[in-house]
Amino acid sequence: xxxxxxxxxxxxxxxxxxxxxxxxxxxxxxxxxxxxxxxxxxxxxxxxxxxxxxxxxxxxxxxxxxxxxxxxxxxxxxxxxxxxxxxxxxxxxxxxxxxxxxxxxxxxxxxxxxxxxxxxxxxxxxxxxxxxxxxxxxxxxxxxxxxxxxxxxxxxxxxxxxxxxxxxxxxxxxxxxxxxxxxxxxxxxxxxxxxxxxxxxxxxxxxxxxxxxxxxxxxxxxxxxxxxxxxxxxxxxxxx
Ligand code: APR
Numbered sequence: 001x002x003x004x005x006x007x008x009x010x011x012x013x014x015x016x017x018x019x020x021x022x023x024x025x026x027x028x029x030x031x032x033x034x035x036x037x038x039x040x041x042x043x044x045x046x047x048x049x050x051x052x053x054x055x056x057x058x059x060x061x062x063x064x065x066x067x068x069x070x071x072x073x074x075x076x077x078x079x080x081x082x083x084x085x086x087x088x089x090x091x092x093x094x095x096x097x098x099x100x101x102x103x104x105x106x107x108x109x110x111x112x113x114x115x116x117x118x119x120x121x122x123x124x125x126x127x128x129x130x131x132x133x134x135x136x137x138x139x140x141x142x143x144x145x146x147x148x149x150x151x152x153x154x155x156x157x158x159x160x161x162x163x164x165x166x167x168x169x170x171x172x173x174x175x176x177x178x179x180x181x182x183x184x185x186x187x188x189x190x191x192x193x194x195x196x197x198x199x200x201x202x203x204x205x206x207x208x209x210x211x212x213x214x215x216x217x218x219x220x221x222x223x224x225x226x227x228x229x230x231x232x233x234x235x236x237x238x239x240x
Pocket of ligand 1: 021022023024025027028033034035036039100101118186187188189190191192209210211212213214227228229230
C-alpha cells in the first residue's frame, strides 16, 4: 500500500502528468496482448502486419487482421484503468495519453487528448491515393476492400511493421514526454521501436503498472506497481 500512496502523492502534485500505454491496459477488457504466453504472436505470424507482405498478399493479410482485430473490436469496453486516466484528465491533472493501442478504448472511456502512436482501427486508407474512409465501408466477407475512387487496395489506418509513424503523432508524443514531470507507464513491454524510446525522453519521475517487469522497470522506473492495470487503477482512484 505504501507504493500506492507514494504514487498518488506524485500524481496529485504533478503539473504535467502524461501516460504511456500499451496492450496490457486493455487486457482486462478482453483485448489480447501481442507478446507473452497467450499473446497474439503465439497464434499468428506477425508477417501479416508487415507492409511488404500486405502489398503482395492483401487478401490473406486482411483475413487474418479481420479475425485478430475487427471481430471483437466493436464489442470491447473500457476497464477501470481507462476510466482512471479519463478521470485524471477531467480533473486537469493528466495532460495527455500516448498510446500504442489501436482499440479506441481510451476515447471510449472519455479521454480527449489521446495520441495514437500506431494509428487506429476506425479508418482505412487507400494505398494508391491516400484517401481515408471509415472502416464501415469494408465488406469483411469480400476482402480485400478497394478504393471507390482510384481502385487501389485499402489498408487499415494503423501502422504496419516497416511503415513510418504518423508525423503528427510522433511530434506530439515527443513534446508530451519532454514536458512531463511525471510519467505513468501502463501495460507495455517497451520492446517495439520507436515507441519504446519515448519514456526515455521524460525528465521527471516515472510510475509503472504492469504485473510483469518491462524493459523500463529496472532502468528508469521510480515506483513499480506489479499489478494488473484495472486492479491498480481502482486502488489509486480510491486514494486520490
Ligand atoms: N495490466 C497491465 N499490464 C498487463 C496486463 C494487465 N492486466 N496483462 C499483461 N500486461 C503487460 C504484459 O506484462 C506486457 O508487458 O502488458 C504488456 C503487453 O506487451 P505487448 O503485448 O508487447 O504489447 P505492447 O508493449 O503494447 O506492444 C507494442 O508491438 O506488435 C506491436 O504494434 C504493436 O503496439 C504494439 C507494440
